Amino acid sequence: MAYLDHAATSPLCIEAREAMAPYLEQRFGNASEPHAYGREARAGLEGARDTVAALLGCRPQQLVFTSGGSEADNQAVFGLTGRPLGRMVLSTIEHSAVLAPARELERQGFELGWAPVTRDGVVDVAAFAELVRPGDRLAAAMWANNVTGAVQPIAELAAICADREVPLHVDAVQAAASLQLDFAACGAETLALSAHKMHGPKGVGALVARDPARIRPLIWGGGQEGGLRSGTENVAGIVGFAAALTAMRSRGDHRRELRDRMEAALPEFAAVSAGVERLPGHSLLQVPGIRADLLVLALDRAGYAVSAGSACASGDSEPSHVLIAQGMAAADARSVVRVSIGVDSTVADVDGFCAALRECVDRLRSGALI
Amino acid sequence: MYSDAVTRHALDLSRAGSAGEHAVHGEAGDAVCGDQLRIEIAIERGRIVRARHRSFACPHATAAAALACRLTEGSELLDAACIGASRLDQELGPGPHNRECVALAADALHAAIARGLEGEALDVDPHRIAVAMSGGVDSAVALLKAVEAGLRPVGVTLRLWIDPLASDSERACCSPQSVRAARSACHAAGVPHVTLDLRGRFRDQIVEPFVRDHAAGRTPNPCVRCNGSFRFDALAGFADRIGAERIATGHYARVVEREGRHLIARGADPDKDQSYMLARVPEQIVRRVWFPLGDQCKQLTRRQAGAAGLAAANRAESQEVCFVGGGDHRSFVERHGGAGRAGAIVSVDGRELGRHDGVHRFTPGQRRGLNVGGGAALFVVSTDAATGTVVAGPRAALARREVRVSPGQLLVPIERVQAKLRYRSPAMAASVRIERDGFVLDLDEPAYGVAPGQAAVLYDGDTVVGAGLIAL
Numbered sequence: 001m002a003y004l005d006h007a008a009t010s011p012l013c014i015e016a017r018e019a020m021a022p023y024l025e026q027r028f029g030n031a032s033e034p035h036a037y038g039r040e041a042r043a044g045l046e047g048a049r050d051t052v053a054a055l056l057g058c059r060p061q062q063l064v065f066t067s068g069g070s071e072a073d074n075q076a077v078f079g080l081t082g083r084p085l086g087r088m089v090l091s092t093i094e095h096s097a098v099l100a101p102a103r104e105l106e107r108q109g110f111e112l113g114w115a116p117v118t119r120d121g122v123v124d125v126a127a128f129a130e131l132v133r134p135g136d137r138l139a140a141a142m143w144a145n146n147v148t149g150a151v152q153p154i155a156e157l158a159a160i161c162a163d164r165e166v167p168l169h170v171d172a173v174q175a176a177a178s179l180q181l182d183f184a185a186c187g188a189e190t191l192a193l194s195a196h197k198m199h200g201p202k203g204v205g206a207l208v209a210r211d212p213a214r215i216r217p218l219i220w221g222g223g224q225e226g227g228l229r230s231g232t233e234n235v236a237g238i239v240g241f242a243a244a245l246t247a248m249r250s251r252g253d254h255r256r257e258l259r260d261r262m263e264a265a266l267p268e269f270a271a272v273s274a275g276v277e278r279l280p281g282h283s284l285l286q287v288p289g290i291r292a293d294l295l296v297l298a299l300d301r302a303g304y305a306v307s308a309g310s311a312c313a314s315g316d317s318e319p320s321h322v323l324i325a326q327g328m329a330a331a332d333a334r335s336v337v338r339v340s341i342g343v344d345s346t347v348a349d350v351d352g353f354c355a356a357l358r359e360c361v362d363r364l365r366s367g368a369l370i
Numbered sequence: 371m372y373s374d375a376v377t378r379h380a381l382d383l384s385r386a387g388s389a390g391e392h393a394v395h396g397e398a399g400d401a402v403c404g405d406q407l408r409i410e411i412a413i414e415r416g417r418i419v420r421a422r423h424r425s426f427a428c429p430h431a432t433a434a435a436a437l438a439c440r441l442t443e444g445s446e447l448l449d450a451a452c453i454g455a456s457r458l459d460q461e462l463g464p465g466p467h468n469r470e471c472v473a474l475a476a477d478a479l480h481a482a483i484a485r486g487l488e489g490e491a492l493d494v495d496p497h498r499i500a501v502a503m504s505g506g507v508d509s510a511v512a513l514l515k516a517v518e519a520g521l522r523p524v525g526v527t528l529r530l531w532i533d534p535l536a537s538d539s540e541r542a543c544c545s546p547q548s549v550r551a552a553r554s555a556c557h558a559a560g561v562p563h564v565t566l567d568l569r570g571r572f573r574d575q576i577v578e579p580f581v582r583d584h585a586a587g588r589t590p591n592p593c594v595r596c597n598g599s600f601r602f603d604a605l606a607g608f609a610d611r612i613g614a615e616r617i618a619t620g621h622y623a624r625v626v627e628r629e630g631r632h633l634i635a636r637g638a639d640p641d642k643d644q645s646y647m648l649a650r651v652p653e654q655i656v657r658r659v660w661f662p663l664g665d666q667c668k669q670l671t672r673r674q675a676g677a678a679g680l681a682a683a684n685r686a687e688s689q690e691v692c693f694v695g696g697g698d699h700r701s702f703v704e705r706h707g708g709a710g711r712a713g714a715i716v717s718v719d720g721r722e723l724g725r726h727d728g729v730h731r732f733t734p735g736q737r738r739g740l741n742v743g744g745g746a747a748l749f750v751v752s753t754d755a756a757t758g759t760v761v762a763g764p765r766a767a768l769a770r771r772e773v774r775v776s777p778g779q780l781l782v783p784i785e786r787v788q789a790k791l792r793y794r795s796p797a798m799a800a801s802v803r804i805e806r807d808g809f810v811l812d813l814d815e816p817a818y819g820v821a822p823g824q825a826a827v828l829y830d831g832d833t834v835v836g837a838g839l840i841a842l
Contacts, residue, residue, distance in 0.1 A: 294429050297377050319404070330404055331426065367386030367432070369406055369424040 001303040002349035006197075006281060007146055007174060007340035008307055012240070013199035019243035020201065023236035031233050032222065041235045048235075048242035055245050056191075056208060057182035064207045064228045065238050069173035069194030071218070072207040073097035075229070076169040076190040077138065079215035081105055086137035089113040089166070091123045091152075092325035097192075098140050098171055099321075115141070120276040121150040121326040129160045136166045143175035143191075147309055147322040147338065148273040149282025151175070158187030167214075173197055173205070177248065178255070178279045183208050190215070195237065199343070200244030204237035248343070255281030255341045258350045262339065265354045272323070272336060281341035284309075288335050289370040290361055295337055298360040304353050307338040331370070372429050373463040379433035385440060389422040394489075396481025398474045405431045405471065409438060409478040411450075413486045416493075418442050418450055427474070434458045434475030442479065447490065448524060448612065451483050451562035454553050473550055480553065484564050487611055497522045498614040499660070502605055503556060503563065505548030507675045508620030508663060510555045510682040514674065515662035516618050517559055523618070525556035525563040526608050528601060530572040531693035555682055564612075568604055575600055577693055581708030584699070587755030588823030589733040591647075591793065592693070594837075598650025606655050617659050623648050624664035625656055626833055632657035633781060636832040639667035646793050649827040649837035653781070700731050713758025715742055718751060718767050729753050732760050735768055735819015749819070769816035773800075775826045776808030778838015787828040787835060789813065791820055797829055808838050 003011070023044055029037030031045045046060070053060040066072045078101055081088060090102050092114050106112050113136070115128045123141055132139050139161050144151045154170055161168040167189030172181055177198040183191055194205040209215055212228055221230030259281055263271050272284040287295060292308035299306055309320040319333035337357070341350065372380070389395075389410035399406040405427035412420040421439035425432045437458055442450035455476045462472065501516050503509045503525040516523040527549050549565050556563035576596050583590035605617050622637030623645045632653055637643045651659070663671055675683035693702075703709065710729035714722045724742040726732070731739060736750040740762055748762040773791065780802065788797035789811050799814040811826065820840060828836035 289426065291426055291428065291432070294380055294432055297372070297429055298381055301377075301381060334404060334426075363383055367383050367424050367436075369408055369426045 002345070002352060003305045004339050004341060004345065004349065004353055005305045005307050006177070006342035006345075007149070007279075007338060009196045009202065010177065010199045010342055011344075012201055013244055013247050015247040016195075016200050016240040016244040020236045020240040023239050027235070031235055032224065041233075044239050045233055045235050048238045051242040052206065052245055055249060056193075057184045058208045061226070062183070062208055062210065062212060064209060064212060064225045065233065065241075066205045066207055066229055067203055067234070068196070068205040069095075069171070069192050070097040070205075072192035072194070072205050073169075073171055073173075074101050075207050075215065075218050076192060076209075077101035077105065077140065078218055079228075080167055080169065080190065081110065081137045082216055085109040086135070087111040087113060087133070088138045088140070089115055089128070089132050089136055090140040091115045091117060091128075091142065093117050093121060093123075093145050093147075093322040094140060094142055095146055095171055095173065097173075098142070098169070102140070110137075115139075117326050119327050121145060121148045121273045121322065122276050123152050123157060125153055125156050125160070128157055132160055132164050132166055134164045134166070136164070138169060139166050140169045140171070143170050143172040143181070144179065144279050144282075145273075145322060146174040147320050148284050148326075149174075149278035149340075150273040151179070151277040151279065154186055154188065161189075162187055174279065176245075178253075178281065180249070195241035195244055198244050198248050201237045201240040204234050204241050206241070251343050253280065253343055255343060255345070258341045258345055258347065259283050259339075261347070262341075262350045262354060265351070266357065269357070272328075273326075279340075281343075281345070283339045283341075284336050285339060285357075286332065286336055287357075287361055288332065289368045290335055290364050292334055292336055294364060295360060298364060299337070299353075299356060302356040302360055304356050306353075307340070309333075309336055309338055372433075375462050376430050376433040379436045379440075379462065380429040382433075382436050382440070385422050385436060385443065386424060387422050388424075389420040393420065393422070394482055394485035396478045396483070396485065398477035398481065400470060400474055403428065403470065405474055407431055407435045407474050407478040409435055409475070409482045411442070411482045411486055413447065413490070416447050416490055418445055418447065418486070423478075428471055430462065431471035431474050433462055434472040435478060437461055438475050438479045447483055447486055448492070448562045451480070451524070451564050452557060452560065453479065454557040454563070455550070456554060456557055476553065477546070477550075480563070480565050481567065484566055487564060487608075490611055492611065492613040494613040494615070495522065496615065498612060499523050499616045499618055500605060500609040500612065500614045501525050501561075502601075502617070502619040503527045503552035504620070505551035505555070505682065506620070506685050507680070507682040508622075508668075508671060509552070510620075510680045511671045511675050511678075512618050512620035512662045513555065513559060513561065514678055514680070516660075517561065519662075521616075523556075523559075523561050524612055524614060525552060525561050526605065527552040527563070527565045528572075528604055529565055529567045529569060530596075530601075531569060531577065551682060551685070555680065558681070564608070566604060566608060568600075572596075572600065572693075577706070581703055581706045583823050584703045584730040585708040585710050585755065587710065587729055587753040589821035590823040591825045593647045593793075594650055594825040594827075597648050598652070598837075602651045602655045602659070606658065609658070615658060617655070618662055619659065620663055621648060621661050622663055622668070623661050624832075625659055625661065628782060628833060631781065634834040635664075636829070637661070637664045642668045645829075645832075645834055646790055646825065646827045649825060649834045700728075703730050704728070710753075710755050711758030713760065715740060715760045715762050718761060718763040723748070723762060726760055729755050729758050729760060733819075734821045765818060768818040768820075770818075770820045771813050771816050773811040773813065773817070773820055773826060774805070774808070774841045775811065775838035776806065776841040778808030778826065778836065780804060780809060780828070780836040782830070782835050784828075784830055784835050787811075787830060790827045790829065791817055791840065792824055800828075802828060802836065808841070809836065 029041040031041040170188040191208040196202040269285040323333035393410040423435035622642040
């Protein structure tokens with residue numbers, strides 16, 4: 001039995017759980033209250049903010065905690081656009097938490113410019129430079145893709161945006177579990193993060209904003225988080241987020257070795273985007289002729305949890321828009337399994353998976369049409 | 371997310387693969403979801419001895435195909451034809467997208483069963499009756515009546531045509547939706563259902579002649595031709611293969627016996643009477659036919675469908691010419707390469723009145739589309755496909771008393787008849803005499819707008835006593 005779907009979510013690490021425990025119990029106070037309970041919660045919250053800010057290379061005031069990555073993406077897209085109508089540029093491989101808000105803007109009258117990707121699934125920098133124009137309200141590009149793991153040229157894209165004075169939103173939800181992100185250095189206007197991808201709790205994430213005053217809130221109310229994100233703070237979650245991020249930064253990491261070992265052992269299943277830099281534990285294997293959604297069920301029965309591409313539209317047989325965008329045929333895009341190795345994964349997990357994948361594919365082959 | 375049953379059947383590979391060299395197969399696919407399924411069945415003496423599936427499809431569709439094989443292996447073909455989407459759904463449970471997935475598996479299974487039956491000659495069962503099912507309310511009630519009469523019906527749907535360019539192709543009588551509706555109407559009644567895919571033959575024998583006739587300046591009636599030489603032939607051939615003597619359809623018409631002969635007669639509902647369309651069904655088939663709705667009106671049919679809770683109770687009427695779609699045969703003919711020549715519109719005395727852009731757009735008696743204003747109202751008198759000429763004249767110029775019908779046939783010796791020269795025109799009193807391979811009508815009163823290619827149907831009272839094609 002092995003869990004190899006860390007790109008979907010990851011188990012809560014012990015550091016996060018221990019850090020959170022007091023805030024789920026005796027330190028339950030509302031961080032907006034001046035009494036001892038409130039002050040205790042406030043101290044936990046601000047301590048976590050300082051920790052996260054330090055690790056991400058931003059000032060604490062630039063950090064807005066949210067309910068997760070999707071909220072952070074929505075907050076950035078809607079918070080930096082709105083009226084008057086204008087134009088937004090985004091890559092064709094964005095996560096649906098960016099795509100869907102952009103589509104909503106389009107419905108309201110925005111113009112969208114779609115930045116294409118290469119066959120390796122990396123944003124085409126020259127095309128992006130052509131596309132982004134002074135006066136555009138927003139550009140969006142993800143740091144690393146959640147389907148292929150392909151790492152995007154964020155520094156170059158940010159430089160292009162800076163040149164045209166267009167704010168760049170970067171969805172770093174998938175990247176943050178593996179890469180040492182530095183907000184100040186990356187040149188983005190905003191950055192979206194999620195705790196549960198990095199062994200933190202679900203239901204908490206963050207938006208880092210160069211200038212939070214530029215952003216119009218999505219959620220209005222008691223004015224928490226500098227007025228940008230009303231609602232009583234999820235102190236336990238935020239403390240867990242900080243603890244998980246801290247733990248991840250100090251942890252030994254064998255993901256790349258394990259991933260490379262697996263891919264070397266499975267030469268018959270070519271990995272998508274293998275020619276470019278990918279997240280270290282990430283591998284999208286092609287299994288021609290076999291439907292990924294069926295293969296995932298078979299592997300589950302064999303004791304291995306992997307994904308058919310992304311976990312966002314479960315039960316849906318739509319091929320991933322990311323793979324279509326990088327030029328894959330629809331049938332091929334339905335024949336991929338995403339293996340995402342975690343920091344706790346072992347050689348035995350990976351070797352066992354290789355054997356199980358072979359066996360499942362061989363069995364399913366008898367029922368395959370192509 | 372998938373139910374346990376879906377996962378179990380999707381991963382059940384015990385019937386994955388091929389059913390062998392002599393197996394027949396059915397395939398189904400959905401361009402939108404990318405699913406493709408293939409079911410193969412090996413048949414021995416009317417029984418499915420092996421059923422196998424292969425797919426490139428979602429787990430739900432794959433599970434449905436595996437389950438279809440499990441349920442039908444070992445069954446008689448006609449018992450297997452009782453299994454459809456609802457039976458598969460029962461076992462698999464609902465899923466967010468399951469309707470289409472499961473229907474695909476049922477489509478593949480039924481395509482295989484239909485192929486399998488092509489090579490069979492099942493034992494004759496005197497209570498078995500083939501019931502033509504269109505997916506609409508009439509055939510659904512006809513089936514109900516066959517069940518109520520204590521017969522063992524087998525539903526059969528002819529897949530004749532799908533014109534994706536027609537405005538209402540989804541609703542047309544041969545659409546996949548209609549086939550599925552017909553199948554589920556049968557299965558709801560516990561009746562086997564078979565779909566015969568006759569699209570190739572239908573195109574060759576009905577659609578292409580229709581287009582050619584239009585291009586040649588005639589005004590064909592494809593329904594009369596289809597019923598007369600295609601649809602009922604196919605039904606009778608199917609009935610033979612499944613060991614059924616009789617055939618039922620939901621037409622509003624009756625069969626009467628006269629001097630030992632079986633003749634088509636008008637249905638009791640004057641608004642729905644379809645005897646004209648059935649006039650050329652060969653007698654050896656007419657004698658096998660039962661029209662359960664012949665003695666009732668459409669309103670009663672709808673009430674009966676409603677009372678029985680039939681899904682088809684409120685389905686919209688299908689159009690008259692099933693394959694044209696959208697009601698515009700001119701654009702159909704143009705799409706299918708039958709556009710006639712452009713040419714002159716001339717008066718009866720040869721003066722050019724204007725131009726038109728295709729002779730197939732005109733039929734005698736037509737008033738619209740001439741666009742030659744001024745003066746008295748003008749009608750199409752005749753068309754000449756060879757020169758592209760359309761002759762237009764006043765209504766009086768349309769008057770005809772003599773109508774030549776060839777080929778044509780009188781079914782009983784008769785001299786005085788009521789002649790119907792178009793589906794929607796009233797019958798006219800006429801004398802009839804046999805001539806060469808047809809007959810000549812002398813109408814008591816002149817007819818206006820007699821069109822070559824249309825069917826002339828002769829009645830004696832309510833009984834069809836002759837029919838043929840108007841030659842002029």
